[in-house]
Amino acid sequence: DTEVTQTPKHLVMGMTNKKSLKCEQHMGHRAMYWYKQKAKKPPELMFVYSYEKLSINESVPSRFSPECPNSSLLNLHLHALQPEDSALYLCASSTWTGRGYRAVGEAFFGQGTRLTVV
Amino acid sequence: AQTVTQSQPEMSVQEAETVTLSCTYDTSESDYYLFWYKQPPSRQMILVIRQEAYKQQNATENRFSVNFQKAAKSFSLKISDSQLGDAAMYFCAYRSGGLFGNEKLTFGTGTRLTIIP
Numbered sequence: 001d002t003e004v005t006q007t008p009k010h011l012v013m014g015m016t017n018k019k020s021l022k023c024e025q026h027m028g029h030r031a032m033y034w035y036k037q038k039a040k041k042p043p044e045l046m047f048v049y050s051y052e053k054l055s056i057n058e059s060v061p062s063r064f065s066p067e068c069p070n071s072s073l074l075n076l077h078l079h080a081l082q083p084e085d086s087a088l089y090l091c092a093s094s095t096w097t098g099r100g101y102r103a104v105g106e107a108f109f110g111q112g113t114r115l116t117v118v
Numbered sequence: 119a120q121t122v123t124q125s126q127p128e129m130s131v132q133e134a135e136t137v138t139l140s141c142t143y144d145t146s147e148s149d150y151y152l153f154w155y156k157q158p159p160s161r162q163m164i165l166v167i168r169q170e171a172y173k174q175q176n177a178t179e180n181r182f183s184v185n186f187q188k189a190a191k192s193f194s195l196k197i198s199d200s201q202l203g204d205a206a207m208y209f210c211a212y213r214s215g216g217l218f219g220n221e222k223l224t225f226g227t228g229t230r231l232t233i234i235p
Contacts, residue, residue: 031221042209042225043163050221088161094221106153107223109163 003027006091006110014118015081021113023074023091032074033107034066035090043090049074081117088112120145122212124226131200132234138185139195139229141210149215152186153223154195158206166208169193171215197231205233 004025013019023032031050035043048056049068063085065077074091092107121144131137143152154166169177169186177184181198197204210226 033221033223040228042228045222048221056222090163092163092223106151106165106168107163108165109155111160111162114161 004091004093004108004110006089006113008113009111010114010116012116012118013078013081015083017081018077018079020078021076021089021091021115023076023093023110024072025093025108026072027093027108028071029093029095029108030071031094032068033092033094034074034076035092037088037090037112039087047076078115081115083117086115086117088114120147120150120212120214120224122210122224122226124208124210124229126229127227128230128232130232130234131197133200133202135200136196136198137200137231139197139208139210139231141193141195141226143191143193143210143212143226145191145212145214147214151213151215152184152193153211153213154182154184154193155209155211155225156204156206157209157228158203163209167195200233202233202235205231207231 007022034046037043045058046060047066052068063080067075090112091110094107123142150171152169155163156166157163167177167179167182183196185194207228207230209228212224
């Protein structure tokens, strides 16, 4: 199984809503990522979790709150978003361990959640 | 900080022909990984090919091959016998091979490839 599964595929939310994006993988990867991608742009890294600990936060606004409950699951909690936050949100995982080990694996991506903030 | 540059925003090729997508990068590291990802309209980023910087041999995956020039910091992708299913946005990406805290995958701006039937 080389799949990263993201739910939902599409999400429309108001600026006062609270919603969550979910990402799941069963490849035994211990690094998981959230990327944001605007139309016709490359993905931009938001967060990295390594061994269920947050290892990178790319200065993302606090209205985005990541959570890694276990090694297979990654959530992104959304609250009080702005219309400019509308984008494709991609989850990825890799075999990179981040604990003194060399980066050994490519990142596997999910299909993304298309988020629209109204 | 590492940067990845793709100077061709759009490319087109006739079906069954060969096309080369360019990528250059800037880094002071000696240990790193380079990737080409494909993103079709379905949105999913799909790994096309990977190259470890310490390997001199160019990577090949079926119709896809790279020309890795480490000294020139160049990493181009050649697609042979182009097929309609190859139409997509192609991203070149860099990842450090270093220790903890270097998990970041840095992407170029992408090249949109169109296949002409």
